[in-house]
Amino acid sequence: xxxxxxxxxxxxxxxxxxxxxxxxxxxxxxxxxxxxxxxxxxxxxxxxxxxxxxxxxxxxxxxxxxxxxxxxxxxxxxxxxxxxxxxxxxxxxxxxxxxxxxxxxxxxxxxxxxxxxxxxxxxxxxxxxxxxxxxxxxxxxxxxxxxxxxxxxxxxxxxxxxxxxxxxxxxxxxxxxxxxxxxxxxxxxxxxxxxxxxxxxxxxxxxxxxxxxxxxxxxxxxxxxxxxxxxxxxxxxxxxxxxxxxxxxxxxxxxxxxxxxxxxxxxxxxxxxxxxxxxxxxxxxxxxxxxxxxxxxxxxxxxxxxxxxxxxxxxxxxxxxxxxxxxxxxxxxxxxxxxxxxx
Amino acid sequence: xxxxxxxxxxxxxxxxxxxxxxxxxxxxxxxxxxxxxxxxxxxxxxxxxxxxxxxxxxxxxxxxxxxxxxxxxxxxxxxxxxxxxxxxxxxxxxxxxxxxxxxxxxxxxxxxxxxxxxxxxxxxxxxxxxxxxxxxxxxxxxxxxxxxxxxxxxxxxxxxxxxxxxxxxxxxxxxxxxxxxxxxxxxxxxxxxxxxxxxxxxxxxxxxxxxxxxxxxxxxxxxxxxxxxxxxxxxxxxxxxxxxxxxxxxxxxxxxxxxxxxxxxxxxxxxxxxxxxxxxxxxxxxxxxxxxxxxxxxxxxxxxxxxxxxxxxxxxxxxxxxxxxxxxxxxxxxxxxxxxxxx
Numbered sequence: 265x266x267x268x269x270x271x272x273x274x275x276x277x278x279x280x281x282x283x284x285x286x287x288x289x290x291x292x293x294x295x296x297x298x299x300x301x302x303x304x305x306x307x308x309x310x311x312x313x314x315x316x317x318x319x320x321x322x323x324x325x326x327x328x329x330x331x332x333x334x335x336x337x338x339x340x341x342x343x344x345x346x347x348x349x350x351x352x353x354x355x356x357x358x359x360x361x362x363x364x365x366x367x368x369x370x371x372x373x374x375x376x377x378x379x380x381x382x383x384x385x386x387x388x389x390x391x392x393x394x395x396x397x398x399x400x401x402x403x404x405x406x407x408x409x410x411x412x413x414x415x416x417x418x419x420x421x422x423x424x425x426x427x428x429x430x431x432x433x434x435x436x437x438x439x440x441x442x443x444x445x446x447x448x449x450x451x452x453x454x455x456x457x458x459x460x461x462x463x464x465x466x467x468x469x470x471x472x473x474x475x476x477x478x479x480x481x482x483x484x485x486x487x488x489x490x491x492x493x494x495x496x497x498x499x500x501x502x503x504x505x506x507x508x509x510x511x512x513x514x515x516x517x518x519x520x521x522x523x524x525x526x527x528x529x530x531x532x533x534x535x536x537x538x539x540x541x542x543x544x545x546x547x548x549x550x551x552x553x554x555x556x557x558x559x560x561x562x563x564x565x566x567x568x569x570x571x572x573x574x575x576x577x578x579x580x581x582x583x584x585x586x587x588x589x590x591x592x593x594x595x596x597x598x599x600x601x602x603x604x605x606x607x
Numbered sequence: 608x609x610x611x612x613x614x615x616x617x618x619x620x621x622x623x624x625x626x627x628x629x630x631x632x633x634x635x636x637x638x639x640x641x642x643x644x645x646x647x648x649x650x651x652x653x654x655x656x657x658x659x660x661x662x663x664x665x666x667x668x669x670x671x672x673x674x675x676x677x678x679x680x681x682x683x684x685x686x687x688x689x690x691x692x693x694x695x696x697x698x699x700x701x702x703x704x705x706x707x708x709x710x711x712x713x714x715x716x717x718x719x720x721x722x723x724x725x726x727x728x729x730x731x732x733x734x735x736x737x738x739x740x741x742x743x744x745x746x747x748x749x750x751x752x753x754x755x756x757x758x759x760x761x762x763x764x765x766x767x768x769x770x771x772x773x774x775x776x777x778x779x780x781x782x783x784x785x786x787x788x789x790x791x792x793x794x795x796x797x798x799x800x801x802x803x804x805x806x807x808x809x810x811x812x813x814x815x816x817x818x819x820x821x822x823x824x825x826x827x828x829x830x831x832x833x834x835x836x837x838x839x840x841x842x843x844x845x846x847x848x849x850x851x852x853x854x855x856x857x858x859x860x861x862x863x864x865x866x867x868x869x870x871x872x873x874x875x876x877x878x879x880x881x882x883x884x885x886x887x888x889x890x891x892x893x894x895x896x897x898x899x900x901x902x903x904x905x906x907x908x909x910x911x912x913x914x915x916x917x918x919x920x921x922x923x924x925x926x927x928x929x930x931x932x933x934x935x936x937x938x939x940x941x942x943x944x945x946x947x948x949x950x
Contacts, residue, residue, distance in 0.1 A: 316880035319857060422886070509879065514662060528879040536852065536871040537659035539891030543765070546889040548882030 266604070267385035268584035270332040273310050275585040280333060283381055283389040285346030287367040290390045292358070295404040296578070297383025297602045298337035298412060299587055301437055301504070302527050306334065306376065307588060309529040316529070317376075327378050335383030335602065336362035336375030337411040339404035340390065349392050359410045360395040361557050383408075384584050386604045396558055400565040405578070405601055407564065409571040412599070414560040416442025417449075418552035419525040423498045425452055430495040432484045433457040433473065433502060434512065436464040438574065438599055439525055440502035441471045445569045448472025454492050458484035461594040470573050485515040502526045509546065510534045518542040525549050574599045580606035609947070610728035611927035613675040616653050618928040623676060626724055626732040628689030630710040633733045635701070638747040639921070640726025640945045641680035641755060642930055644780060644847070645870055649677065649719065650931060652872040659872070660719075670721050678726030678945065679705035679718030680754040682747040683733065692735050702753045703738040704900050726751075727927050729947045739901055743908040748921070748944055750907065752914040755942070757903040759785025760792075761895035762868040766841045768795055773838040775827045776800040776816065776845060777855065779807040781917065781942055782868055783845035784814045788912045791815025797835050801827035804937040813916050828858040845869045852889065853877045861885040868892050917942045923949035 267280045285291040306313045314328045326332065342356040352358065362374035362382070375382030380389060398407045420443060425431060431447050433440045436459035447455045448471065457473040459465050460480065468476045477487045488497060497520045501508050504526025510533055512522050524546055539546075552560070563569045578601045579587045587600045610623045628634040649656045657671045669675065685699040695701065705717035705725065718725030723732060741750045763786060768774060774790050776783045779802035790798050791814065800816040802808050808819045820830045831840060840863045844851050847869025853876055855865050867889055881887075895903070906912045921944045922930045930943045 313880075316878065317884060319878070319881055504879075524879060524882060527883060531876050531878050533874050533876050535659065535662070535874050536847075536867060536891065537656075538662055539867065539889070540870060540893045541660060542891070543893050544891050546882070548879065548885070548887050550883045550886050 265386040266581050267333045267381055268581050270307060270310070270334055273307065275307060275588060277582050277584065280331065280381060280385065283387055285344065285349070285389045287346055287348045288392055289346040290342050290349060290352055290392055290395060291344040291346065292340035292388050292390055293343050294383050294386060294388055294604050295339050295341055295357070296408040297335040298408050299591060299600045299602065300337055300412065301439065303334045304588060304591060305527055305529050312529050325372070326376055330378040332376065332378060333381035333385050334375045335385070336373070337408055338383035338388065339398060339407040340388060343387070345392070351392055352395065357398045357404055357407070358395045359398060359407050359561060360390040361554060362411065363391065363394055364389070365391045365393060384581060384602050386581070394554060396561055398561070398565065402565040405575060405603070406571050407561065408601060409574065409599065410557065410561045410564060412438050413442045413445060413564065413569055413571060414552040414557045415439060415525065416446040417556045417560050419443050419500060419523050419549045420446040420450060421556065422547055422549045423500070423521060423523045425450070425498045427451050428495060430488060430492045430497050431455045431500065432488050432497060433500045434484055434508060435459060435501070435503035435526055436461070436468040437502065437594065440500065441467060441574060441598070443500045443502055443525060444468055444471045444473050449563060449568055454488070456484055456488045456491065458487070463595045464598065467573055467598060483515060498523065500525055504528045506530050506532045513538050513544055516542060516544055521545045521547065523547045523549055575601060577601070578603045578606060580604060582607055608729040609924050610676045610724055611924050613650060613653070613677055616650065618650060618931060620925050620927065623674065623724060623728065626730055628687065628692070628732045630689055630691050631735055632689040633685050633692060633695055633735055633738060634687045634689065635683035635731050635733055636686050637681055637683050637726050637729060637731055637947050638700070639682050639751040640678040641751050642934060642943045642945065643680055643755065644782065646677045647931060647934060648870055648872050655872050668715070669719055673721040675719065675721060676724035676728050677718045678728070679716070680751055681726030681731065682741060682750040683731060686730070688735070694735055695738065700741045700747055700750070701738045702741060702750050702904060703733040704897060705754065706734065706737055707732070708734045708736060727924060727945050729924070737897060739904055741908065742905070745908040748918060748946070749914050750904065751944060752917065752942065753900065753904045753907060755781050756785045756788060756907065756912060756914065757895040757900045758782060758868070759789040760899045760903050762786050762843060762866050762892045763789040763793060764899060765890055765892045766843070766864060766866045768793070768841045770794050771838060773831060773835045773840050774798045774843065775831050775840060776843045777827055777851060778802055778844070778846035778869055779804070779811040780845065780937065783843065784810060784917060784941070786843045786845055786868060787811055787814045787816050792906060792911060797831070799827055799831045799834065801830070806938045807941065810916055810941060826858060841866065843868055847871045849873050849875045856881050856887055859885060859887055864888045864890065866890045866892055918944060920944070921946045921949060923947060925950055
């Protein structure tokens, strides 16, 4: 089948082996798959990505010298249940957590695996146990955003933020926007967001931020002091470049909680005394659990979260390498979908 | 009066102005005051200490070019209540949070103030509001350890550790030992501790650690895996040198909580991807609240925490500079008390 393949740090469009569903698995056809910022990181810093994964005892185990088909934000159509797999039929439109569990209990991260191709391909094998049918006739292109929006919900849940507390979101890329949507859905106010890009700032407002600033004009925390300044503050770091955590710690008020949801591949610095003097906490977050994933799918299907404004373009498999380059311009794109039917 | 003065980064014994109690304050005579590792840091890195304090909007505001009388772990005798101060009489033996609040509401940290001399002096002014009488005829030298032991209780409370969870304590200086005592009092098991010093390892066992290792022989987390390895883990970083947080993050199991209670004066590095992949949290902690301070005083007075093994020496004010040097040897000393009556 055709796929966009990460090979020696380059994205190439090539033929790869057809995936074969095992027990408890489903052979599916990809309808839409979002391109994630982590995939851009992984292409650019593959060895560091693999090194960090191995240093963390997972959750990803990758061999950087072998082919990887990325893509973990997908909506697919079931082609054929694997042997003994029940609960799904050909034609079902489904989403799935990008986690593969085989009959022997081996777990792999779909999209960051040498064995399980992700959604930048014509077909995928999914695990029925973590697959959910798309309800309400939801457009598969919108259902594909379940995964990134679930990241936002999980970050918000891990922060333990509650009504009466304030939120600052640093960075309005897809992760920051997903955090904003989840905060808005939980009734948090104010939500103050910051991004250098005018397009992303506009989108932050659409997704639910109450106050959005260009940090060159006014730092996000100064904006929060202006519009609130009183309630307990939770900061979401969704930029993911070195120096952001240190700056957030420097700017944060005493007892603030900082949630690190932006993936920074490099080693970074911080100043422990500032953390100690202000009794800050840093909570690093990753992914979501099945309940959060399902809740997000329902929220999108029921119109509680409108993901349409986030989708800025669609490309076929042959367009994936160019789309990765295009995503470098934050004013041009937020979420580009790969739709294999487009070619 | 006589005092050991931090002047231009050097400790000198000199005469300083007599402190004068204001409204709501108490003039007291120092009976015993422990030397804290933070004071060693402050002497060695005064400018960095002041810079970090100012970058944090407090809680310390210091002018490094003016005299500072340190000492914030004290037990004193009331000499004379200030004007309008009620509730205390001359002769009362008391401890106090090292926080001065004047009639105008200005807050200063006693021991890190240019205006309020700390306990390395003959006399001090305390604020009645945060002062507590020492019960049960407790020896003032033991009551002086209320402050450092309260630091351990606060760190344990902020960690939200509960029975059924495991603890690893990195570093068995006074802070690590205080954490161990508080963990033991809360029924946490196992408590695994690590220190390079044989004397401190022995003391960790006395204070309540179940398993104590030399990290050169076996890393603390490896020891935890050996004796437990199953329960949720809370790590207390009580060493306070660069690289400890990064190493703790590298060694920690997934979902571990890391409590940073060791004061590291320098900028430090960490690897965000490791934090993200394991969903770690870092909680920085400082001090204690009045309830924790009072609970610690009671625990010592009632024999629930035995601080006697921690006290390794007493000196007069003239012995303070040498005591600071002596504390550099972790096998020789844990807590040295300054007792002005000794000269």
